[in-house]
Amino acid sequence: MNDVVRLDAVSKVYGRGPNTVFALREVSVGIPHGSFTAVMGPSGSGKSTFLHCAAGLDQPSSGSVRLGGTELAGMNETELTELRRKRIGFVFQAFNLVSSLTVTENITLPLRLAGVRVDRAWLEEIVDRVGLAGRTGHRPGELSGGQQQRVAIARALVTRPEVVFGDEPTGALDTMTARDVLTLLREVVTTMRQTVVMVTHDPVAASYADTVLFLADGNVVDAMAAPSAEKVADRMTRLGAWV
Template sequence: MHDLNRPATGPAVVRLASVRKVYGRPSSAVAALDDVSVEFGRGTFTAVMGPSGSGKSTLLQCAAGLDRATSGSVHLDGQALGDLNERQLTVLRRERIGFVFQAFNLLPALTVTQNVLLPLQLAGRRPDRDRAARILRRVGLGERGRHRPAELSGGQQQRVAIARALVTAPAVVFADEPTGALDSRSARDVLELLHESVHDAGQTIVMVTHDPVAASYADRVVFLADGRLAGELHGPTPEAVAERMTSLGGWADDAATPLTPGLRR
């Protein structure tokens, strides 16, 4: 039984307060985010969902310091992002944030281990091969460190990307459609890995997804519509998420289609 009223646990790692993000000129301005206030607690797994154009990607970009809010405030790990210049934001993203994208973004000329170590090298930190090996074992690729990305399946490449995101021990990992390019079995493996990273290692993960089944692996789903918060679910089930998305008009085209085959929990 899922508790739909259970609050997020742990102190907030990411906090957005009255965030508004406007694009375009005043005469044709579009508010991608409109007075959004939301927190993501330490050691929690949150999925962000909404119809196309609802502001999901903008929320992720503002929360990660990839884009600046027009007004309101964003705090990450206690740091007000609005107080930082571009160089300081770059350092913060490199040291305190992990990113996982639909495209794995691995460098084909590097080995798996070298890809995982890359964030440490970019941050000017000593490449810790022992840590890389531990994380690769944790994601089930302990024997693949010397392989090149082309020698791995799509699901394995995404697990390398997750290991790379975790190697700096970030305060938060932002994942943008991390299973969008994977088959259902690989997607399930990746989602279970993300779930384990939260509940076994205390990682904080914020994941944008369009898939109700993928969202059901999270502790909480936050819904957006027209740039505004449109409610949330705790302990989500695929059916409850799909019902909410249909009511928002964000899953209407797929509502008659069965939930992702093979991915059901």
């Protein structure tokens, strides 16, 4: 089995009785190694819950989530924190950089928190790949939004994670900058064989992926290979989601 992440019959339920909300309903899906997967759906479709359960940020109510050969169900919060720190990378819409730290210090923060020695050659390669050579001594406030997101991507890659999860990673960027960041994520998958799973509402962003998963009412209702922005937008319209 070549899936980096595997969800089997995953449900997530909030509340009880008449107030019960099914955020995910018996979702089963595998994310192959070295793939770029976009997750789309209308507001309330379960996109964020899907990402949180797949990434070990939240525990499903039922079902199985596996990262490689590791079953996440039953892990306590300390174990999940360690797993996320060592084996998963995250890129968020808000960058989540530490303003007082330099680019290098922000990138290597996960290693320092985990007590792992920085591999200088690997760090240099990542900095070069994300286009931040010459900026490593700068602080976030001295960088553009696109450069800050590149720092966040480098930070996500520095631990050599098994998968990188992006939660609307281009949501705070203008169109041209967003395309630069998406091109970088695409290159990370193609040249570094990294696995990327990205939640997005933008059909253009989704078009950079190998596969798009469509969620509606907590279910994966469709999957599209070799997506184009036009095909994705059309499919979203028929989910009743595209305004």
